[in-house]
Amino acid sequence: xxxxxxxxxxxxxxxxxxxxxxxxxxxxxxxxxxxxxxxxxxxxxxxxxxxxxxxxxxxxxxxxxxxxxxxxxxxxxxxxxxxxxxxxxxxxxxxxxxxxxxxxxxxxxxxxxxxxxxxxxxxxxxxxxxxxxxxxxxxxxxxxxxxxxxxxxxxxxxxxxxxxxxxxxxxxxxxxxxxxxxxxxxxxxxxxxxxxxxxxxxxxxxxxxxxxxxxxxxxxxxxxxxxxxxxxxxxxxxxxxxxxxxxxxxxxxxx
Amino acid sequence: xxxxxxxxxxxxxxxxxxxxxxxxxxxxxxxxxxxxxxxxxxxxxxxxxxxxxxxxxxxxxxxxxxxxxxxxxxxxxxxxxxxxxxxxxxxxxxxxxxxxxxxxxxxxxxxxxxxxxxxxxxxxxxxxxxxxxxxxxxxxxxxxxxxxxxxxxxxxxxxxxxxxxxxxxxxxxxxxxxxxxxxxxxxxxxxxxxxxxxxxxxxxxxxxxxxxxxxxxxxxxxxxxxxxxxxxxxxxxxxxxxxxxxxxxxxxxxx
Numbered sequence: 001x002x003x004x005x006x007x008x009x010x011x012x013x014x015x016x017x018x019x020x021x022x023x024x025x026x027x028x029x030x031x032x033x034x035x036x037x038x039x040x041x042x043x044x045x046x047x048x049x050x051x052x053x054x055x056x057x058x059x060x061x062x063x064x065x066x067x068x069x070x071x072x073x074x075x076x077x078x079x080x081x082x083x084x085x086x087x088x089x090x091x092x093x094x095x096x097x098x099x100x101x102x103x104x105x106x107x108x109x110x111x112x113x114x115x116x117x118x119x120x121x122x123x124x125x126x127x128x129x130x131x132x133x134x135x136x137x138x139x140x141x142x143x144x145x146x147x148x149x150x151x152x153x154x155x156x157x158x159x160x161x162x163x164x165x166x167x168x169x170x171x172x173x174x175x176x177x178x179x180x181x182x183x184x185x186x187x188x189x190x191x192x193x194x195x196x197x198x199x200x201x202x203x204x205x206x207x208x209x210x211x212x213x214x215x216x217x218x219x220x221x222x223x224x225x226x227x228x229x230x231x232x233x234x235x236x237x238x239x240x241x242x243x244x245x246x247x248x249x250x251x252x253x254x255x
Numbered sequence: 256x257x258x259x260x261x262x263x264x265x266x267x268x269x270x271x272x273x274x275x276x277x278x279x280x281x282x283x284x285x286x287x288x289x290x291x292x293x294x295x296x297x298x299x300x301x302x303x304x305x306x307x308x309x310x311x312x313x314x315x316x317x318x319x320x321x322x323x324x325x326x327x328x329x330x331x332x333x334x335x336x337x338x339x340x341x342x343x344x345x346x347x348x349x350x351x352x353x354x355x356x357x358x359x360x361x362x363x364x365x366x367x368x369x370x371x372x373x374x375x376x377x378x379x380x381x382x383x384x385x386x387x388x389x390x391x392x393x394x395x396x397x398x399x400x401x402x403x404x405x406x407x408x409x410x411x412x413x414x415x416x417x418x419x420x421x422x423x424x425x426x427x428x429x430x431x432x433x434x435x436x437x438x439x440x441x442x443x444x445x446x447x448x449x450x451x452x453x454x455x456x457x458x459x460x461x462x463x464x465x466x467x468x469x470x471x472x473x474x475x476x477x478x479x480x481x482x483x484x485x486x487x488x489x490x491x492x493x494x495x496x497x498x499x500x501x502x503x504x505x506x507x508x509x510x
Binding site for chain 2: 039040043044047048055058170173174176254255
């Protein structure tokens with residue numbers, strides 16, 4: 001089994017893949033780096049939207065590693081997105097040359113973390129079987145704003161056989177720190193999603209007869225807030241290309 | 256059954272009692288009000304110490320009610336403590352005349368919330384039977400600091416019959432937002448508590464033969480950090496004299 005440190009070394013060397021299915025048993029995290037002047041608004045936004053923004057760790061300004069991530073936050077994710085005034089201006093495999101001493105990094109729980117538990121419970125995960133990225137969608141649900149930050153809830157979707165939906169709810173609800181129970185089951189139209197085949201982030205997956213689309217809150221929500229709210233500068237992970245931390249997923253399991 | 260709004264009216268009129276056992280089924284909360292300039296450090300302190308400082312709600316600066324508390328934060332708790340430069344300078348039943356437009360109020364989960372569930376499970380709660388306040392102790396465990404804030408973990412203690420300790424763990428672990436599972440069971444000396452009969456806050460209770468002292472993280476921890484770290488101004492609830500909110504305890508229950 002490849003360790004978090006070993007896979008981070010491959011990412012640092014340039015491997016660029018979605019991380020779903022990598023290092024099962026280890027917690028994966030979304031990344032958002034903001035100037036210190038925007039950090040309070042974001043931490044409050046996260047407190048007010050805990051389903052989509054469960055904060056696992058926050059660095060001091062300028063720090064390049066975190067208490068749950070011994071690697072280098074600037075190089076050890078497979079891919080990054082760079083925003084200026086809310087515009088996506090670049091996607092790249094490292095951001096060391098863009099780093100600033102005033103950047104506070106937030107690590108936010110990712111639903112890839114509970115996929116090992118889903119597989120253990122006999123619930124198939126389509127995008128892992130397909131070797132693709134999870135499909136993610138902007139919804140018509142507004143997050144609760146905080147200071148200068150507002151934006152829509154973003155969700156990830158997994159098609160689940162109807163007789164396993166309850167199992168999927170039960171298993172994932174034990175992991176509230178990595179998005180927990182689904183926010184919506186079935187009826188994508190009610191979330192304002194017109195076409196499951198055309199996700200806003202990641203790759204489309206097949207929804208087979210007898211399968212129900214199940215939606216979990218997604219840690220791309222902070223980046224949707226950046227796009228809406230336009231802080232001067234931000235760095236995020238590329239959707240699906242997560243920080244693989246040094247913390248076991250069992251740490252975040254509740255009874 | 257008295258509703259949260261009705262009991263808050265009595266507190267506003269001057270009733271001054273510890274709130275353990277009041278309005279069972281409704282969430283109780285610790286209060287800390289800090290100037291906006293200290294709010295980021297405290298929100299980060301809470302994120303880094305989630306067992307003792309589970310944040311349930313944060314107001315905008317100057318707001319006198321909160322999304323989970325429809326009453327007036329300045330008058331509707333039974334008693335308050337006022338700090339200047341970290342010194343406790345007053346304890347009083349309302350703080351309306353001390354209010355400032357830059358005060359951010361944090362509502363933090365309180366273990367009184369899960370006492371109804373303990374009683375339902377057949378676990379006796381000594382300080383409720385005794386009609387006294389819960390005993391609380393400073394420990395030798397340091398919280399993880401954040402910016403200007405540091406301080407010791409404060410715990411509450413309930414003596415539990417040995418054959419019910421596992422039940423108490425199981426029941427309370429379902430409420431992580433109101434301190435969740437105990438942080439320590441037995442052996443007060445290991446927490447640096449020399450004399451259970453001499454609590455730092457609240458009232459001593461009898462520990463009978465066959466009972467084990469069980470310790471939960473306590474929402475007085477933020478006030479211990481204020482005393483250590485000396486922000487210019489702070490208001491807290493008087494220990495044990497909580498904000499009774501408009502949210503059912505089931506809202507914070509996990510599977």
